[in-house]
Each structure stands twice: as structure tokens, then as C-alpha cells.
Amino acid sequence: MTNNEIKKLCGKVKRSSRSLALADTKIKNKALIAMGKALLKNSAHILSENRKDVSLAKRTGLPGALIERLSLSPSKISDMADSIFAIAKLGDPVGKTLETRKRPNGLLIKKVTVPLGVILIIYESRPNVTADCVALCLKSSNAVILRGGSEAINTNIAIFTALKKELVRAGLPGDSIAMIADTDRRIVNELLCETGSIDLVIPRGGESLIREVTVRSRIPVIKHYKGVCHTYVDASADLKMAEDICFNAKVQRPGVCNAMETMLVNRSVAKKFLPKMIKRFEKAGVEIRGDSETRSIVPGIKPATDDDWYTEYLDLILSVKIVKDVDEAIAHIMKYGSYHSDAIVTRNKNNAQKFLDEVDSACVYVNASTRFTDGGEFGKGAEMGISTDKIHARGPMGLEELVSYKYAVYGNGQVRK
Amino acid sequence: MTNNEIKKLCGKVKRSSRSLALADTKIKNKALIAMGKALLKNSAHILSENRKDVSLAKRTGLPGALIERLSLSPSKISDMADSIFAIAKLGDPVGKTLETRKRPNGLLIKKVTVPLGVILIIYESRPNVTADCVALCLKSSNAVILRGGSEAINTNIAIFTALKKELVRAGLPGDSIAMIADTDRRIVNELLCETGSIDLVIPRGGESLIREVTVRSRIPVIKHYKGVCHTYVDASADLKMAEDICFNAKVQRPGVCNAMETMLVNRSVAKKFLPKMIKRFEKAGVEIRGDSETRSIVPGIKPATDDDWYTEYLDLILSVKIVKDVDEAIAHIMKYGSYHSDAIVTRNKNNAQKFLDEVDSACVYVNASTRFTDGGEFGKGAEMGISTDKIHARGPMGLEELVSYKYAVYGNGQVRK
Numbered sequence: 088m089t090n091n092e093i094k095k096l097c098g099k100v101k102r103s104s105r106s107l108a109l110a111d112t113k114i115k116n117k118a119l120i121a122m123g124k125a126l127l128k129n130s131a132h133i134l135s136e137n138r139k140d141v142s143l144a145k146r147t148g149l150p151g152a153l154i155e156r157l158s159l160s161p162s163k164i165s166d167m168a169d170s171i172f173a174i175a176k177l178g179d180p181v182g183k184t185l186e187t188r189k190r191p192n193g194l195l196i197k198k199v200t201v202p203l204g205v206i207l208i209i210y211e212s213r214p215n216v217t218a219d220c221v222a223l224c225l226k227s228s229n230a231v232i233l234r235g236g237s238e239a240i241n242t243n244i245a246i247f248t249a250l251k252k253e254l255v256r257a258g259l260p261g262d263s264i265a266m267i268a269d270t271d272r273r274i275v276n277e278l279l280c281e282t283g284s285i286d287l288v289i290p291r292g293g294e295s296l297i298r299e300v301t302v303r304s305r306i307p308v309i310k311h312y313k314g315v316c317h318t319y320v321d322a323s324a325d326l327k328m329a330e331d332i333c334f335n336a337k338v339q340r341p342g343v344c345n346a347m348e349t350m351l352v353n354r355s356v357a358k359k360f361l362p363k364m365i366k367r368f369e370k371a372g373v374e375i376r377g378d379s380e381t382r383s384i385v386p387g388i389k390p391a392t393d394d395d396w397y398t399e400y401l402d403l404i405l406s407v408k409i410v411k412d413v414d415e416a417i418a419h420i421m422k423y424g425s426y427h428s429d430a431i432v433t434r435n436k437n438n439a440q441k442f443l444d445e446v447d448s449a450c451v452y453v454n455a456s457t458r459f460t461d462g463g464e465f466g467k468g469a470e471m472g473i474s475t476d477k478i479h480a481r482g483p484m485g486l487e488e489l490v491s492y493k494y495a496v497y498g499n500g501q502v503r504k
Numbered sequence: 505m506t507n508n509e510i511k512k513l514c515g516k517v518k519r520s521s522r523s524l525a526l527a528d529t530k531i532k533n534k535a536l537i538a539m540g541k542a543l544l545k546n547s548a549h550i551l552s553e554n555r556k557d558v559s560l561a562k563r564t565g566l567p568g569a570l571i572e573r574l575s576l577s578p579s580k581i582s583d584m585a586d587s588i589f590a591i592a593k594l595g596d597p598v599g600k601t602l603e604t605r606k607r608p609n610g611l612l613i614k615k616v617t618v619p620l621g622v623i624l625i626i627y628e629s630r631p632n633v634t635a636d637c638v639a640l641c642l643k644s645s646n647a648v649i650l651r652g653g654s655e656a657i658n659t660n661i662a663i664f665t666a667l668k669k670e671l672v673r674a675g676l677p678g679d680s681i682a683m684i685a686d687t688d689r690r691i692v693n694e695l696l697c698e699t700g701s702i703d704l705v706i707p708r709g710g711e712s713l714i715r716e717v718t719v720r721s722r723i724p725v726i727k728h729y730k731g732v733c734h735t736y737v738d739a740s741a742d743l744k745m746a747e748d749i750c751f752n753a754k755v756q757r758p759g760v761c762n763a764m765e766t767m768l769v770n771r772s773v774a775k776k777f778l779p780k781m782i783k784r785f786e787k788a789g790v791e792i793r794g795d796s797e798t799r800s801i802v803p804g805i806k807p808a809t810d811d812d813w814y815t816e817y818l819d820l821i822l823s824v825k826i827v828k829d830v831d832e833a834i835a836h837i838m839k840y841g842s843y844h845s846d847a848i849v850t851r852n853k854n855n856a857q858k859f860l861d862e863v864d865s866a867c868v869y870v871n872a873s874t875r876f877t878d879g880g881e882f883g884k885g886a887e888m889g890i891s892t893d894k895i896h897a898r899g900p901m902g903l904e905e906l907v908s909y910k911y912a913v914y915g916n917g918q919v920r921k
Contacts, residue, residue, distance in 0.1 A: 105838070109861060188883050194872060196882060201864070203894050282718075286894055301699075303716055307725070307895040327919040336921035421522070442913045444526060447618070455611060455915025462921070465613060465911070466605050477620050477703055478724040479896040479907035491894035494859045494882070498872025500745040502752035503881070 088269045093277045096265060097232070097284035098203050103260035104230035109200045110259055112179040115225055118257035122225075123171035125249040126218065130164045136245040137214065144238050152342055152401070156212040157239055167218040167246075170469055174222045177468045180486040181228045200490040202228040204286035207278055209300060211236040211292035217246045221264055223471050225254070227270040227489035230263040232285065234278065236292070237270035244268055247486045279304040289484075291472050309484070312475035313399040314344030314427035316457040319351040319416040319442070321433035326360050328454065329432040333364060336430070337370050337458040342401045344473060345428050345460040349396060349406045354380075357409045361385055365407070373403045380409040413438045417445045424448065427475055428457040447473060449482035483501040505686045510694045513682060514649070514701035517622050520679035521647035521787040525619045527676055529596040531643055535674035539642075539667045540588035543635065546666040547581045553662040554631065561655050569759055569818070573629040574656055584635040584663075586887055591639045597903040598645045612914040617907040619645040621703035624695055626717060628653040630711035634663045638681055640888055642671070644906035649702065651695065653709070654687035661685060698720040706901075708889050726901070729815030729892035730816040733874040736768040736833040736859070745804045745871065746849040749798040750781060752873040753847070755788045759818045761878040761890060762845050763779035766813060766823045768833045771797075774826045778802055782824070792819045813840040820828035830855045834862045839866065844892055866892060866899035881895040883886050 088096075126133070137159040144154050186198040206229050210216045217233060222345070224231035235243040247266045255261040267274055279288065279300065288302040288308045297310050318336055320329040336347035352360055357380070365375055365385045375381075376391040395406040397420070410416045420429050430452035431442040439453045450460045460483060462470020467485030474480040480488035505513075545548070554576040561571050568569055603615040623646050627633045634650060641648035652660040664683045672678040684691055696705065696717065705725045707717040714727050737746040753764035769777055774797070782792055782802050792798075793808035812823040813836070827833045830848070837846050847869035848859040856870045867877045877900060879887025884902030891897040897905035 103860070105864070108864070190881070190883060194876060194881075202866070301722055307893065309895075325917070331917065331919055339920055445522070447522070447525070447909065448623070450911040450913060452913045453915060455913055455918040456920050458920035459611060459913065459918065460911075464607070464611075466607060476724065478726075481908055482911050491898055492900050493865065494867040494877075495868060496869045496872055496876065498870060500742070500748065501872040501876065502748055503756055503873050503875035 088271070088274055090277050093274060094281070097205070097278070097281045099262045099414065100230045101284040103262035104205050106260050107230055107263040108181070108228050108439055110228055114257055114259065115179070116175045118254055118259055119171055119222055119225060121173035121253040122222065122250045122256060123168040123175070123421060125253050126164055126168045126171070129245070129249040129318055132361060133164060133242065133245045134159055134161070134421070136241040139155060139241045140239050143177075149238060153212050153238070154165055157214065157242070158161045159214060159242065163215065165284045167215050167344050170215070170219055171222045172446070174226050174469050177486060179224065179226070180490045182240065185433075192501050193475065193499060194501055197495045197497075198492050199495055201493050203489060203491050205230045205232065205284055206489070207232045207234065207285045207288045207306070208290065209234045209275060209292070209296065211296065212239055212240040214239050214246060215294065216291065217243045217266075218250065219469060220471065221247070221250050223469060223486060223489060224264070225259075227486050229489055232265045232267065232278065233400050234267045235274060240268065240270060265305070270351070275300075276303055276491070279306060281351050289471060307479075309474050309478070309480055310476050311472040312427070313425050314473070314475075315397065315399050315423065315425040316345060316428045316430075317349045317351055317416075317420050317424060318355065318432065319410070319413070319420075319458065320353060320360060321413060321431055321435060321438050322353040322355045323438070324356065324432040324434040326356060326432060329360065330364050330367065332432055332456050334367060334371070336458055337373060337405050338403070339456075341403050344399070345457050346401070347457055348398065348400055349408065349423070351408050351410050351419060352381075353416075354409050354411055354501070357381070358384055361407070368405060371403070375405055377407040377408055381407045388463050399425070413441055417442060420446055420448070425475060427473065428452065428460040430455060430457050449473070505684070505688070505691055507694050510691060511698070514622070514695070514698045515645045516679045517649055517682050517864055518701040520623050520677035521619070523677050524647055524680040525598075525621075525645050527645055531674055531676065532596070534840050535671055535676055536588055536592035536639055536642060538670040538674060539639065540585040540592070542666040543581055543585045543588070543663065546662070547578060548588070550581060550659065550666070551576055551578070551787050553658040556658045557574070557656050565656060570629050570655070574631065574659070575630060576658075576659065580632065580852050583633050587632070587636055591643050591903075592641065594641070594903060597907045600717045602909060609918050610916060610917055614914075615909050616912055618910050620906060620908050622647045622649065622701055623906070624649045624651065624705045626651045626692060626701045626705065626707045626709070626713065628713065629656055631656050631659040631663060634660045634683075635667065636785065636886060637722045637888065638664070638667050639902060640886060640906060641681070642676075644903050646906055649682045649684065649695065651684045651692060657685065657687060676882055684755065692717075693720055696723060699723055706888060724896075726888040726891050726895070726897055727893050729844070730763050730842050731763070731890070731892075732766055732814065732816050732840065732842040733762060733831075733845045733847075734766045734837050734841060735764050735847045735849065735874065736827070736830070737770060737773065737777060738830060738848055738852060738854040738855050739770040739772045740855070741770075741773065741849040742851060743773060746777065747781050747784065749847065749849055749871070749873050751784060751788070754785065754790060754822050755820070756873075756875055758820050761816070762874050763818070764874055765815065765817055766825065766840070768827050768836060769798075769823050771826050771828055774798070775801055777825070785822060788820070790822050792824055794824045795826060798824045800851045816842070830858055834859065837863055837865070842892060844890065845869065845877040847872060864917045866890070
């Protein structure tokens with residue numbers, strides 16, 4: 088694609104976004120249901136395109152975790168369709184009156200939700216992101232430009248084509264969804280300067296992708312950054328509960344951003360808690376990296392370096408540190424964490440409150456696993472990802488976070504004095 | 505300041521922001537009242553420092569409008585103090601529960617407002633911004649780094665010093681407000697890369713300042729951009745009302761972003777409406793620039809060029825265009841406007857609704873002057889400015905827009921299945 092072609096495409100999407108903004112809820116839902124059905128109907132084609140991507144990925148030596156994310160199956164396609172059906176059932180986030188003010192001069196001011204406009208999504212590997220994003224954007228009347236990773240390009244095109252056909256069939260503007268099939272990196276840089284057409288950029292992927300987008304973009308960005316999540320086992324914790332929570336947070340699905348990477352343990356319970364806990368982790372194949380005190384309690388485990396405390400392993404690896412009290416735990420989290428999801432296990436209400444107040448993360452847990460940071464688990468129905476930013480949206484981003492608002496002001500001739 | 509000194513300062517402010525985040529409402533309000541009183545008490549000193557800035561500005565040939573903005577008087581200082589007293593009386597935006605969800609698994613999820621952290625404000629000329637921003641940030645428990653224009657540096661330092669003394673006296677962290685007194689431009693570029701310390705950048709000033717900040721910043725920015733505001737006089741308008749609204753929107757205070765810059769008139773009422781309206785404008789010293797049809801109805805006025813439709817005059821100049829219908833008016837606004845504030849004057853409910861739905865501006869008015877786009881007029885008590893962005897905050901930005909939120913999740917041992 089030439090720069091001129093990119094500009095033209097963005098302009099087309101922007102113009103389409105204006106009519107999409109006015110689309111009727113019923114028509115949007117009808118289109119969504121048709122899209123879900125289309126994925127099921129076209130699953131043979133989608134799977135055969137996916138096999139092309141997977142075999143190329145294997146030949147080029149992509150890591151196993153990435154290949155696992157890339158690979159589709161009939162049941163994964165049916166999950167994608169179910170997710171679209173679920174989005175069709177959610178309430179329309181557009182056109183809601185958030186607030187009404189009547190001023191002394193008679194002006195009536197209504198704060199009403201409106202779509203953001205055009206959203207650019209830059210993502211890697213997982214083809215389900217294509218379907219989720221198209222559905223969430225359509226439901227929130229946002230136009231969307233998708234730029235997936237080159238490793239999933241055939242799969243993404245197959246999914247996108249099936250969805251777009253149904254959009255047009257429903258009478259909605261076909262240009263309100265677009266996919267950049269050209270995998271040249273330069274194109275991303277051009278897109279990030281299209282301030283006149285694109286209203287928001289959401290990068291989803293590895294650290295380096297997100298960092299590059301943040302540096303280059305002239306358009307507002309909502310980052311979906313890494314999760315260096317902690318669980319702190321307090322002095323007064325129910326140790327059986329702590330064990331189950333920590334085990335779940337690390338082992339249930341280690342490759343995701345809300346999995347625990349560092350376990351902090353209060354010194355007063357360390358000798359009682361750690362040997363049994365670590366044995367359970369090791370039995371599940373978890374590699375433990377401990378500070379010197381942990382290693383003196385449980386000999387034979389690897390030492391943790393300063394780098395470990397900063398690391399999102401996304402794997403069956405856990406760093407363990409012993410701390411004096413809740414204050415030291417909070418200080419560690421604020422220094423090394425990524426402000427995503429952190430938990431305390433305690434029976435002490437003051438410590439729980441202190442942890443909730445002072446840990447400046449999107450989601451702060453008392454006596455529960457960090458794995459619950461998820462749009463579905465939060466009851467939002469579906470999610471665009473987990474924002475690690477504080478501006479606009481924080482934590483799981485659902486439909487409500489995909490809108491802006493405008494003020495509609497009704498007068499009868501008011502002028503300013 | 506060296507880059508290292510900038511980094512150190514930002515780190516100090518960030519650390520202070522953590523304790524400010526926990527500050528008690530009563531103590532914040534006490535500090536605010538003391539700050540307002542301190543401005544009054546120190547007004548002689550502030551005025552004498554202001555005279556230095558003004559005389560230098562005159563010598564260096566700054567435009568009259570800028571000198572007017574820069575100049576303080578005892579009454580302007582008392583307005584500043586009143587604004588701080590008003591902020592003290594407003595509700596605390598921090599610690600509010602926005603939403604509570606109880607999940608089927610027993611998890612209780614509370615969405616609670618929290619400060620953004622550290623806000624960098626880059627502004628020009630008006631010294632009252634210094635006092636307003638310190639007060640709004642303190643009330644919302646945000647630390648703030650102020651970078652005012654070099655032309656107001658002595659005034660800004662005098663105001664800042666008086667305010668900071670009261671912050672410390674109230675027992676609040678003194679490092680949670682900082683002013684960059686070094687006026688070297690390089691420092692702004694360095695600040696805009698301090699992603700680890702600064703959470704939000706708000707630029708307030710001319711177009712070129714805002715554009716440069718947007719290009720350079722790696723930190724989220726909320727733009728306070730220009731206002732090319734329109735009033736459309738519809739076929740069914742009460743023409744007397746239309747005249748008063750248009751006159752007010754242009755003349756009452758032409759130098760501000762919510763003043764009207766372009767008047768659009770429906771063809772069917774143009775001959776009746778324009779001659780009288782334009783006479784009234786000209787009597788008030790307004791220069792009219794019209795399209796060819798306007799000039800054929802009212803001979804002797806200047807022609808408007810395509811550039812005029814894009815221009816924020818901030819002055820007693822108005823461009824006038826005749827349009828066929830509400831659709832043409834909307835199309836003009838969407839092409840040439842800045843999505844700030846636009847109005848329709850009409851008695852036709854369908855046209856009013858169409859205008860409200862299709863004009864994608866922060867504030868859309870029916871039968872009222874665009875001059876009402878203002879935090880005070882909207883009942884927000886005070887404002888940080890008018891956001892022309894759609895992300896996070898749109899339109900007048902008050903205390904409620906200066907917070908983020910976190911999810912506090914209460915469990916009793918929940919783990920994810």
C-alpha cells in the first residue's frame with residue numbers, strides 16, 4: 088500500500104463511521120447474529136486458511152506458545168461465534184444519557200454517550216481478536232481498522248471476509264470495517280499519523296510492539312501492557328486459602344497477563360507456608376526463583392535476581408520473596424509491578440484496606456486469584472483487552488469503555504451575560 | 505535544569521503523589537481556603553511581579569491580546585481567590601464508588617475513583633491558570649507539574665510560592681506541586697518522555713504548542729484545541745432569537761474558544777435575516793466575510809476564502825455562508841469545524857434532533873449561544889479547560905474528569921475454574 092492509499096482508506100473508514108454512529112440497535116444486533124452464524128458456516132475455509140498460517144509458522148520456527156495461540160480448531164471457532172452472539176445480547180452502549188443538568192438560566196444539559204469514531208487495533212497472533220474486535224466495535228458503533236500480525240494473515244482475512252459480507256448484507260456501511268492485509272511495517276507508522284481519521288489506537292501484543300506504538304503515535308493510545316502480578320500472603324492469612332489462590336494464580340493459565348509472576352510472603356508465616364506451597368508448585372512443573380531467605384527455608388531452589396522482580400514470565404516460573412509486613416509488600420509491588428492486578432490474602436481488615444488504598448493497580452484483590460481480571464469474569468460480557476492505562480479506561484475494557492460522550496444543550500434563546 | 509535534574513524532580517513529584525492520593529478531604533479543603541487567603545494577602549507582591557512581566561512583554565512587542573491576558577489587577581487576584589474558595593466547597597471526586605457488581609461466584613467488585621497521579625500542565629500567558637490548576641489538582645489529589653510561558657514567569661512564581669507555602673503548612677506533601685521556572689524549551693521535550701512519573705499532559709495554548717506537544721509526548725495528552733464554532737440559523741428559526749444568539753456568540757467575548765467564528769444561514773430566511781443582522785454586527789465593529797450569495801444580499805462586504813471557513817479568528821471577525829438546509833449546514837461544520845461547540849437555532853424538532861445527532865462536537869446547542877461551553881456555566885464549579893479530545897474527557901473538564909478509577913475486588917478464597 089502506498090501512503091496515498093492508506094490515507095484514502097482511512098478517509099473512507101472515517102466517512103463510514105459517521106453513518107455507523109447513527110445505526111439502529113436492532114440492525115446492529117441482526118448483523119452480529121448473522122456474523123456469528125457466518126463463522127460457523129465458513130469454518131472449513133477458515134480452518135484450511137489457518138493451517139497455512141500454522142505450517143508456515145512452524146517452518147519459520149515461531150515459539151510453541153505463539154503457535155498455540157495461532158492455531159484454531161472447530162471448538163475455538165464455535166467459541167468465537169458464541170462470543171459474537173453474547174455481544175449481540177448486551178445492551179447498546181451508545182445513546183445513553185449519563186447525566187442531566189438543569190441550569191438556573193433554564194438550559195437543559197444532557198451528557199449522552201456517542202461512539203469514539205474510528206479505532207485502530209494493532210495485534211499479534213490470536214485470530215479470535217479479529218472477530219471479537221469487529222463485534223465489539225460494531226456493537227458500540229465504532230468503525231475499526233484491523234492490523235493483525237503477519238503470522239495470522241490468512242486466517243484473519245478468512246474471518247474478516249466472512250464478517251464483512253454480513254455487515255453489508257445487513258445494510259450497514261461496509262467501509263466501516265477494514266483490514267490492512269499488507270504486512271509491511273511502514274504502514275503502521277503511517278496509520279499512527281492519521282490524526283484526522285483515527286480517534287483511538289489500541290495495541291495488543293508484546294512489550295516492544297506497545298512501546299513502539301506509544302512512541303510513534305500522534306493519536307491517543309490505550310495501552311494493553313504487561314502484567315507483572317503479585318500475590319501477598321499476609322501474617323494473618325488463612326494459609327490453606329492462600330495456597331489455593333496462589334496455585335490458581337500461577338498455574339491455571341500461566342501464559343496470560345493476569346497470571347501471578349511474584350509471590351510475596353510475610354516472614355512470620357514463611358516457614359509454615361513455603362515448604363508445602365513450593366512442593367505443590369514444583370509438582371505442577373513450576374520453576375521457583377527465590378530471594379535468599381526463601382532459599383534458606385526451602386533449600387535447592389534457584390536464586391532470584393533483581394531482573395526477576397520486573398519480569399512477566401508468561402510461563403511456569405515464579406519468583407518468591409519474603410517481606411516484613413504489608414508496607415514492604417506494597418513498596419515492592421509499586422517498585423517492580425506493572426499496575427495490572429495484585430492480590431492480598433489476609434484476615435486483617437486494616438491490612439486489606441491499606442493494600443486496596445495504596446496499591447495503585449487497575450485491579451486490587453482481597454482473598455481472590457488475580458486470574459479474575461477479565462471482561463467476562465467482571466460481568467462485562469466481552470472485552471477489548473485489559474487497559475494498563477489510567478486515561479479513559481482502566482482494567483477490563485468492555486463496550487462501556489468504547490464510547491465517548493457529547494453534551495446536548497437545549498435552550499430557548501439563552502445568551503451569556 | 506539538566507536532564508538528570510528533570511528526572512529527579514519528576515521522581516520526587518511521583519513519590520509525593522502517592523501520599524497526596526491518600527489525603528483527607530478536610531485537610532485538602534483547609535489547605536485550599538488558606539491558599540485563597542494567601543493570594544489576597546500577597547497581592548501587592550504578586551502585582552509588582554506581574555508589572556515586571558507586563559513591562560517586559562510590552563518592550564518585546566507581544567500582541568495586545570496577549571498582554572491583556574497576562575495583566576493582573578486587584579480584582580483579577582480576588583477572582584482567583586474566589587475560584588479557589590469555590591473549589592474548596594465542591595465535593596471530593598476521589599474515593600467515590602461508581603459501580604458495584606456482585607458476581608455469581610461471590611466476588612464483590614467495586615469501581616472506585618482514584619487520582620490520575622501526576623499531571624503536567626503546559627500553558628501560556630494567563631497567570632490565573634497557575635492558581636486554578638494547583639487548586640483543581642489538589643482537590644482531586646493529583647500532583648501537578650506546571651510549565652507556564654516565559655512571558656508570565658515572575659507572576660507565576662509569585663503565585664506558586666504563595667500557594668506552596670500553604671500546602672506545606674497544612675501538612676500536605678510540598679513536592680506534590682512543582683513549577684518549572686527554567687524557560688528553556690528543551691525541558692518540555694524531556695518532560696514529555698517521563699512516562700514513569702507523569703500520567704497525563706494537558707497543553708493549553710495556541711495551535712502550534714498543542715501540535716508540538718502531541719507529536720513529542722509519549723505520555724497520554726488531553727488536547728485543549730481551537731474552537732471554530734458555528735451557529736446555523738434554520739428556515740424555521742425565531743429570527744429575533746437567532747439574532748440575539750448570534751450576536752452574543754460573536755461579540756460578548758470574541759477572544760475565547762467558544763465564540764462563534766462562522767454563521768450559517770438557511771437560504772429561505774437569508775434575505776429577511778441577514779441585512780439587519782449584519783448591520784448590528786457592523787455597528788459593534790465586527791468585520792464580515794461572506795460567501796458570494798451573502799454578498800449579493802448585503803453588498804459591500806468582504807469575500808470569504810476557503811481558508812476563512814477553517815479559521816479561529818479569536819477577534820471581531822465573522823465568516824457568513826448561506827446553505828440550502830440542515831444537511832448542508834452539518835456537512836459544512838463537519839468539514840471545516842473543530843468539533844468544539846456548534847449551535848442550531850430552529851423551531852423544527854426534527855432538524856434540532858438531526859443536528860444534535862450528526863454534529864460530532866463536544867457541545868451541541870439548540871437555541872442557545874455557544875458561549876455557554878464553560879465549566880462554571882455547566883455547573884461544574886471550575887474547569888481545567890475545554891477538551892477537544894474524545895478520549896477520557898470531552899468538553900469542559902472539571903474535577904470529575906481529573907480522576908481515574910480502580911477495581912477493588914473482595915473475595916473469600918475464589919479461584920478461577
